[in-house]
Amino acid sequence: MADILAEQDGPRASHKIRRLTVLGGFWDGLELDFAAGLNCIIGARGTGKTTILELCRYCLGQMQSTDPTRQLQLTKLIKANLDRGTVEVTIETRDGMKYRVVRGSSGEPEVSDERGSPVEVSLSRGQVFAADFYSQHQIEDIAISPRAQLEVIDQFVADEIAGLDPTRRDVISQLEKNSADIHQLRQAIADREEMLGEIPEIKKRIEALDVGGEQADDINREVALKGARDQEKRMLKRADDTLAGVVDQFEGLSRMVRGFGQLVERSEGENGELFERLHMVLEAAGNDAVGAIASARKIVEGARLSVEELDRQLTEAHGGQEQRYTELLRAHQDAQAQAREGARLQTRLNELLEQRRSVERRRKELLELTKKRGELLDRLSELHDKVFVLRQKIAREITSRLEPDIRVSITQFGERGDYAERLREALKGQGRHYSTLVGRIEQNMPPRELVRLVERSAVSEIATTLEVRDEQADWLIDRLRGAEDGKLLLDLEALQLEDRPKIELRDGGTYKDASTLSTGQKCTTILPILLLDSDRPLLIDQPEDNLDNAFIYETVVRNIGEVKARRQLIFVTHNPNIPVLGDAEAVFVTESDGQHGRLRTRGDVEQVKFEIEKILEGGAEAFLERKRRYGH
Structure with missing residues (x-):
């Protein structure tokens, strides 16, 4: 893995938000074209600056919040400001691919290419495109939430973690099924084991039966043979049930392979011929597999016919044998009660022995499942170790960039x-x-x-x-x-168990956990981390909140100057130091009549310096008064 946070000498490929368009609602008709570097959205309070960022976040499907209250607030904000309109965001991936993302007040984001043709691209996991959004006061929230801190750290190695995620999800899915299967088997075994306790007692009762008389041996033998006949019928039924189950599985498998040809659609793009060949390969494979399954099914169904014939022959044989048993008992009426009790006990014993065989089969299945479970748990642990190594490396790199003021560490499995x-x-x-x-x-x-x-x-x-x-x-x-x-x-x-990060700020010669700091110190600790290099656009609503101007100048502005050539920044701000000293490439000035918002003007710092002076500095008179008081 490359040093994600290492100092960079020049621009590198990165994701960018190119354009935001809104139709309907508070910002009806809004069109913003963002620069690749620093973008600032300014305006008087109540002009809807925050809504611009949240509409962008909503359109890209990044509204999810672990805080239900916060999630409800965001949903209400979008509903109130978008009404029945739509928002469109044009994005450019670090690979240079451009997409248009459109979303209405309900429904999911719809993605198309530059020409407007729908494409099968999902933004949900951030593998195609991702941006980092931070609402007002969210920076402070990060300082007190280990889970949020971990998300911040993971953003610097998002691609590496995303590469492991499919395997992790697959292993977790297998583990969930494994748990359900083991639980079901254990329950089935426990339910039957209680019945199996009858077996020794029934055997004793069978042995204790005393038919008596000169025909005792013949009667006892016939009782035993009757029990054997019952067992024979059970064996044939077991075989037929198993074969029938296999036939059902063949049917389901056939339906699955018949659909191979529909796994891909014919492409209308430049690679249409390749996908046509792929379609033919899959269809041929499906047809061949259907034929092979049909042959195997024919074999199993043939075996079932043989079992049915054997069952017919066995039933015929049993008929004569049962008649012999009945005639023997009729000739020895004094032994009938004992013989019938013996036959009843033998039938019950056969039922229990069949259950015991079923339990033994389930125990073997349980052993296999338990062995598989150990392998899955070990695999999941290995994957977690890999993620931990990535996180630990990032924590060290953040510390090396921000020490001695800020340091970051990770405790594996620390979140319990x-x-x-x-x-x-x-x-x-x-x-x-x-x-x-x-x-x-x-x-x-x-x-x-x-x-x-x-x-x-x-x-x-x-x-x-x-x-x-x-x-x-x-x-x-x-x-x-x-x-x-x-x-x-x-x-x-x-x-x-999840890893637990620890972010600390040096205060008075000692390091203090971010969660224990004052509001201003919390932001002082987290904001420099958010401003580090990344290939994801960074959008923050009022990053200056709770920070003094000295820190904004010494840390925030300095970091902006270092990172904006390599990372797109979009800030809503009331602090003039950010657009002016950060030399913003694009400043958007908003205004509102209370019912609708409007973009008053846009341009670089020089082009909108009058608006910056008036809105953020208080106007020319405020400058003159400060000069009179400070002498410069």
Whole structure:
């Protein structure tokens, strides 16, 4: 991986927002063409500057927020300002591809090429195009949210993480199915095992039966043979059921491969011939596969016919054998009751033995699933390790760029809030003080280790690790095993603890966690990180909020000057230092009559210096008064 945050000597390829157009609503008729460097949106308060950024964010499908209240606020803002109109954003990827993204007040973003032809491009995962949006006060929120801090760090290695995400999602999906299958198998085994406890008792009762009389051996043999006939019918039914299931699977597989030809559409672009060949390859593969499946199905259906014929022959044979059994009992009426009881017990024993075979098959399946689960968990852990290495590298690079004032570190698996919450839910309401116990588990025992010890009933080991009595450890094991019918342990085992970032600011010679700082210090800590190099446009609503002018000049403006040649910046601001000292390539001046917003003018700093002076500095008189007071 290249040093994402290393100092750059010149421009590099980056994503850009080229144009914003709005039809309908508060900003009806708005057209903004953004520069590749620094863009500033200025205007009096209440002229809808913030709405411009939020419409852009909405159009690109980046409105999602982990805070439900914030999400509701954004949704209301868009609904109120867009009404039934549409917003269109033209974007350019770092590869030079241009797309038009259109979105109405409802529905999802629709993407087309420069000519307006729809294209199958998704913006949801940021793999084609991504931008970083930060609303007013969101910078402060980042300082107190480890999850938000992690998102900021991940943005610097978004492509590398995105490359791992499909595999991670696939492994997690497989794990979820694996958990469901294991839980279902365990339940099925548990349900049948209780019945299997009857087997020894039934065998004893069969052995204890005493038919008596001179024909006792013949009667006992016939009773045994009757039991064997019952078992034979069960074996044939098992074979037929299995073959029937395979035929059903063939039917589903045939439907799937018949659709190979529809996996791709014929392309109208320059590569149409290539896709035509691909379509032919897939259709041919589907036809060949259908033929192969039909041949295999014919073989299995032939086996079913043979089973049916054997079943007919067996039924015929059983008929004569049952008649012999009935005649023997009729001749020895004194033994009929004992013989019938023996036959009943033998039939019940056969049922239980069939269940035992079913349990044994399920246990083998369970072993395979458990082995597969271990492999999936190891694979997921490896993928998480790779993500952690990426995050750790970025944390070090951020620190090297911003030290000694700011430093960033990452603790692997340090975010354990979800883990603790699952444990609290499982243990609450038990009449014990479980909060302390949950805290000790959270700090000293990762989920997979906890599950391993609970499943082994390792009372002493758990008690020693958690520094509790054996009685409490035994209670913990019993409670966790029974929680959610045993599913909790599966969920805990697959729970992936998230990494936890720590961002600190040097204050008075010591480093302090960003979450403990004052509002101004929080922004002082986070904003320089957001302003580091990236290939994603950075859009911030009033980055100067809660910052003093000295910091804006010394840090914000200096960083803008360094990064704007390599990263597009779009700021809504009330601070003149940002557009003037940042030498903005484009300044957009807004105004409003209270019902609609309007772009009053646009241009570079020189072209709109009168508006900057009037709106942001207070006008020429304010300049003269400051000169009189300060002497310069």
